[in-house]
Amino acid sequence: MKNLLKSLIDAFEERTGLLKIMADLAEHPVPPDTGWWYVFGSATLVAFIIQVVTGIALATAYVSSSGNAYDSLQFITTEALMGNLLRGMHYFGASAMVLLVGIHMGQVFLMGCYKYPREFNWVTGVVLLFLTLAMGFTGQLLRWDQNAVWSVVVGAEQAGRTPIIGDMLARFLLAGKTIGGATLSRFFAFHVFFIPAIIFGFIGIHLFLVLHDGISEPPVAGEPVDPATYRQKYEKIINERGVPFWPDAAWRDVVFCVAVVAAIFLLALIFGPPKLDNPPNPSLLARDPAPDWYLLWYFALLALIPHKLTTPVILLAPLTGVIVLLLVPIVSNKGERHPRYRPWAVASVIIIVMMIGTLWVEAEREPWSPDFEARPLPIAVVGTNIGPVVDGAKLFHEKGCEFCHEVSGYGGHRGPSLTWVGDRLTRADLTVRIMNGGYNMPAFAGLLTEDQLGDLVAFLESRRKER
């Protein structure tokens, strides 16, 4: 039996030569001591493979029709065997891929692995980063609920800010002049065929280049990269101290990748997929659309910039991001690789991480969104139950002031807190502010009667630390 198997394998190998190619690839020599920092690239690939297989499985039940997708998602989530788990894995797989692509990029940058001769592989990596984000956005839209529909509108409006061709771009995204039957089919084709095909191509180039130029050796402080001598130096390391990739270096990738797969599985099992929102009916208006976490920070940025900068930021920020990242290996393709001698590199990573982190925290709070759920102020906060102050407190809620202004823990955070406004502003100041409005505030001049204004001012005046 054993002999039969061996002769079959030999016959196959003699005709194809595939086994030798695979063995050579697996055992190609890599620098020693690559360590745990080198696992993130393979982990990103594994996350991508999970996305491909779970995505194909989901596609066997998902209906990519604007009118039916929502029902098919509900079927997958609540009725299909393990559908909930599968949707969860596709979601957490996406999250893992975005996170790992980011970490992989950070590690490659901090260790200077993008320097000569690996500049072009950095470029293919940048392309893969943006393709991954494009998959994230289009994938979120396939969760075809109310949030998705409004996200498409917001996306189209942003595209519409482009000079001259904006209207065309927006209509291209919507697949028409309104959200409708053609919209989802188009995003489905992008998410499932078009973008993945490009990703496959670029992963192919990315991996080919890893083999062509070799895995970078761990950086040593004080040993700068010199394009004139690097290749010989690298050859020397490989020839003298190189170890086979499999299993000497690859076992760490295996351990980490298995941990990633287990994490995706467990998170999906415990938390499940994101809840489906209301049906994708554009006539349902009670919705504040927000992207999934990986783009939430950018959403926060658009909310926080001065209003006049909206169009330039929408148009130029993503473009600047791409250009800066593509310029990295052109600006510095030689010299020190070790982060100890590259303070600016370390500082820029810290700044970017902190910036995105801060925007994330803000996006979770959403202080720029009016709080439509704000409840009327209770008597305990108002401080009395008779007179103009009570009427003013009622108006404070009814006229929408409370949606944007907080008083003693009630209300929104769009505008300044008015908990102690009586200590800050006089009666005259308050009247002027209310009547004239401001940068973000409506002028209430035509919207309040004289009595109402008086009550409102009386209420606000009573907001003092000492009554």
Next chain:
Amino acid sequence: MATETAQSRGEALSPERRVFITKVSLALMGLASLLVAVPIIGFIIGPLVRRFPPRWRPVGSVDSFKIGETVKVDFRDPSPLAWAGVTAETAAWLRRTSEDKFVAFAMNCTHLGCPVRWLQEADLFMCPCHGGVYYPDGRVAGGPPPRPLFRYPVRVHNGQVEIRTSAIPIG
């Protein structure tokens, strides 16, 4: 082996001919690609050229709207595709300003297109996304919106209020 000539490997072409044949081959492949690409690109940009005639949609009888009130009216997109389902639904804010005058505002905030809400008590439109505020007549009252709410044409026809549906207002 070292002295192997072009002849011994078969009929090698002359350098000029090789250049010529390379060019012809590339041109032929380009032509084939073009034949495939034209219908694909045409198909994908189809929505940009598809005719989209606006259509008057009834949203209720004149009597059902009170003067001075703003209400949400639902209607269907013009010429929706058969499989659009609920996505063909859309809405507008309709305000009856006088006995025979109506104004219809698009629900999209002019900042980023989010759905604005009408606050009855406050007499304001407010956007949940970034706090854009509009007056009852659609003018910007505060926040990031760069321009007033977009308006749809409205008419009264046989006792029915009708809105002329059109594209999602972009930019």
